[in-house]
Amino acid sequence: MYDCIIVGAGPAGGTAAYHLVKQGRSVLVLEKQSLPRYKPCGGGVSPAIAKWFDFDFSPVISLKVDTIRFTWKKGDPVESKIQTIEPVWMVQRDVFDHFLVQQAQNLGAELKDATEVKSIEFKSDCWQVNTANGTFSARYLIAADGAAGPMSKWLGFKEPKRRLAAALEAPATSGQDKSKIQFEFGTIKNGYIWSFPKADGLSIGAASFLGGEPDNFQKIFRIAVQC
Numbered sequence: 001m002y003d004c005i006i007v008g009a010g011p012a013g014g015t016a017a018y019h020l021v022k023q024g025r026s027v028l029v030l031e032k033q034s035l036p037r038y039k040p041c042g043g044g045v046s047p048a049i050a051k052w053f054d055f056d057f058s059p060v061i062s063l064k065v066d067t068i069r070f071t072w073k074k075g076d077p078v079e080s081k082i083q084t085i086e087p088v089w090m091v092q093r094d095v096f097d098h099f100l101v102q103q104a105q106n107l108g109a110e111l112k113d114a115t116e117v118k119s120i121e122f123k124s125d126c127w128q129v130n131t132a133n134g135t136f137s138a139r140y141l142i143a144a145d146g147a148a149g150p151m152s153k154w155l156g157f158k159e160p161k162r163r164l165a166a167a168l169e170a171p172a173t174s175g176q177d178k179s180k181i182q183f184e185f186g187t188i189k190n191g192y193i194w195s196f197p198k199a200d201g202l203s204i205g206a207a208s209f210l211g212g213e214p215d216n217f218q219k220i221f222r223i224a225v226q227c
């Protein structure tokens, strides 16, 4: 019996695990994928998060960037320097998320990766969490299984509205500008394209604010790659 079971080892799960275990609670983190796991993401992290942790994130910061470049239909560029003391951190999510949960493990949190939660039940005074690798119990349960996870539905929350996004990682090229985050508006209707530099490449993606029709997906992705 654990004090708390956390479902999902993304930043939410890793953070919850770290702070609970630091307060002396027994914690089990259940993650369906094997860590480190790829997560489609731009990987831009606000340095403001540092104040919530007492360890150094520098081993997992790929680059720091202080300039954002905006374009409209690939023209009319506007560059803006971020006015914060610390520039934006660029991270690879597989590395960043794993590092966070490892900090919790170092303090005593247990992690079972490659362990998908299949169902949950509240029985008398504790949560029973069923996985393909066994059943685990805890007094408290944290749903940190991300936007696509099943926990919110099981706990009776409303279905979230989904929006369309596509992301890819591109290897570095010789002329690559690593000094700027770039946002392109106007090419994709009701959406945008982003390009976030990393030490060894680029995270490129596209997303729409409205809609979400599956037949748009291929089109949006093609436009982002061409840009």
Ligand SMILES: Cc1cc2nc3c(=O)[nH]c(=O)nc-3n(C[C@H](O)[C@H](O)[C@H](O)COP(=O)(O)OP(=O)(O)OC[C@H]3O[C@@H](n4cnc5c(N)ncnc54)[C@H](O)[C@@H]3O)c2cc1C
Pocket: 007, 008, 009, 010, 011, 012, 013, 030, 031, 032, 033, 037, 039, 040, 041, 042, 043, 044, 045, 046, 115, 116, 117, 118, 144, 145, 146, 147, 148, 149, 150, 165, 166, 167, 205
């Ligand atoms: C294309 C894209 C680009 C983005 N870019 C940025 C960005 O640049 N900067 C930024 O701050 N945010 C960005 N985001 C948002 C960011 O990715 C999320 O806010 C963040 O990942 C949420 O963290 P989380 O820990 O809640 O969930 P997640 O990171 O999604 O982690 C949830 C974990 O739960 C696990 N899981 C799911 N179901 C189960 C189950 N049944 N059993 C066990 N484990 C389970 C998953 O495998 C996963 O590892 C982006 C999102 C997208 C989609």
